[in-house]
Amino acid sequence: MHSYSLIAPAKINLYLEIIGDRPDGYHELAMILQSIGLADYIDVHSISNDTIRVHSNHPQVPTDNSNLAYKAAELMTRQFPEAFAKYGGVEISINKQIPVAAGLAGGSTNAAAVLVGIDLLWKLGLTQSELEELGATLGSDVPFCVSGGTAIATGRGEQLSPLPSLDKIYIVLAKYRSLEVSTPWAYKTYRQEFGNSYIRDTNDLAARASAVHSGEIVKAIALADAGKIAQKLHNDLERVVLPAYPQVLQLREIFANQEGVLGTMMSGSGPTVFALFESEQQAEQVKLHVREAISDEDLELFVTRTITHGIQVASSI
Numbered sequence: 023m024h025s026y027s028l029i030a031p032a033k034i035n036l037y038l039e040i041i042g043d044r045p046d047g048y049h050e051l052a053m054i055l056q057s058i059g060l061a062d063y064i065d066v067h068s069i070s071n072d073t074i075r076v077h078s079n080h081p082q083v084p085t086d087n088s089n090l091a092y093k094a095a096e097l098m099t100r101q102f103p104e105a106f107a108k109y110g111g112v113e114i115s116i117n118k119q120i121p122v123a124a125g126l127a128g129g130s131t132n133a134a135a136v137l138v139g140i141d142l143l144w145k146l147g148l149t150q151s152e153l154e155e156l157g158a159t160l161g162s163d164v165p166f167c168v169s170g171g172t173a174i175a176t177g178r179g180e181q182l183s184p185l186p187s188l189d190k191i192y193i194v195l196a197k198y199r200s201l202e203v204s205t206p207w208a209y210k211t212y213r214q215e216f217g218n219s220y221i222r223d224t225n226d227l228a229a230r231a232s233a234v235h236s237g238e239i240v241k242a243i244a245l246a247d248a249g250k251i252a253q254k255l256h257n258d259l260e261r262v263v264l265p266a267y268p269q270v271l272q273l274r275e276i277f278a279n280q281e282g283v284l285g286t287m288m289s290g291s292g293p294t295v296f297a298l299f300e301s302e303q304q305a306e307q308v309k310l311h312v313r314e315a316i317s318d319e320d321l322e323l324f325v326t327r328t329i330t331h332g333i334q335v336a337s338s339i
């Protein structure tokens with residue numbers, strides 16, 4: 023095979039707790055990550071010269087070596103020089119459907135797709151955990167994007183424990199096109215404002231990270247109880263993003279007042295806000311109501327749902 027087409031799903035954070043800082047400048051997290059149906063479509067194919075090329079349909083997505091998908095390909099050429107010499111370079115096409123800089127792991131899932139695609143192109147036979155380990159060197163959300171589904175993520179976000187899959191909880195996503203929130207800014211501001219509440223003792227840190235496994239939201243996930251899950255949604259980064267971005271706060275408030283909404287929260291470092299529903303019909307109805315309430319063309323709204331997988335191969339030639 024010389025070409026693979028991959029589906030690269032976005033994620034939302036059902037739970038995000040910042041429990042401490044780390045010597046490497048990152049933060050210790052306890053999260054629950056969830057793959058969703060909204061996805062980018064990535065083609066990866068071999069080319070005869072030994073270069074990496076990236077194309078995209080989206081003006082905000084860089085095509086140089088700052089693209090996370092480019093970085094993933096570069097990592098593979100460094101890790102597997104013999105396969106690179108044998109199979110040659112890689113051309114990557116990104117059909118971007120996931121809003122950019124949205125807190126939905128768009129770049130991370132593209133990188134995960136490139137790791138999976140090159141593994142197949144070069145017949146490397148890497149295991150899922152080997153792919154996740156490679157992914158962790160590219161970004162904290164990349165390992166989750168490889169395997170997807172529903173998972174607890176601790177450490178920087180790269181240590182994963184799978185949870186029972188949550189299928190078909192319906193979701194409305196809302197994001198202002200022109201609004202971007204920088205992830206480093208969100209964590210840095212949180213550290214400045216709330217860093218004095220961090221756990222300092224490493225034993226206590228480990229205990230807090232493992233406590234998430236027996237938390238209420240994990241119990242609700244085991245029961246696939248969408249209503250209970252929705253009551254236990256949490257995101258510490260809302261404490262800094264909502265006061266700084268009134269439009270995000272407004273979306274949270276509008277969703278909270280709609281009939282049929284089980285719960286609403288900001289995803290990751292924002293600015294996307296999501297709401298959960300029992301049925302697709304309810305989700306579609308609330309999408310319409312929000313569109314009527316905010317007639318701003320800048321507002322993007324998507325109806326999607328929880329899915330049970332990460333990167334998938336759609337076809338190969």
Ligand SMILES: C[C@](O)(CO)[C@H](O)COP(=O)(O)OP(=O)(O)OC[C@H]1O[C@@H](n2ccc(N)nc2=O)[C@H](O)[C@@H]1O
Pocket residue numbers: 035038047048049050051053125127130160161162163164177178179205206207209210290291
């Ligand atoms: C907000 C989330 O998307 C929630 O899932 C992630 O925590 C961020 O994941 P990501 O974008 O893949 O993160 P990375 O590319 O590894 O890091 C981006 C920046 O976020 C901050 N960062 C990220 C993860 C973490 N555990 N602590 C941090 O402080 C750091 O400033 C880092 O420079």
Ligand SMILES: Nc1ncnc2c1ncn2[C@@H]1O[C@H](COP(=O)(O)OP(=O)(O)OP(=O)(O)O)[C@@H](O)[C@H]1O
Pocket residue numbers: 082083084088089090091116121122123124125126127128129130132133163205290291292
């Ligand atoms: N393949 C890519 N897709 C989208 N953005 C990319 C990509 N590679 C690099 N970028 C850059 O990364 C920045 C963050 O975009 P991305 O969509 O990954 O954010 P995000 O969804 O907030 O990520 P996360 O939820 O992991 O923090 C963008 O401003 C863009 O310039």
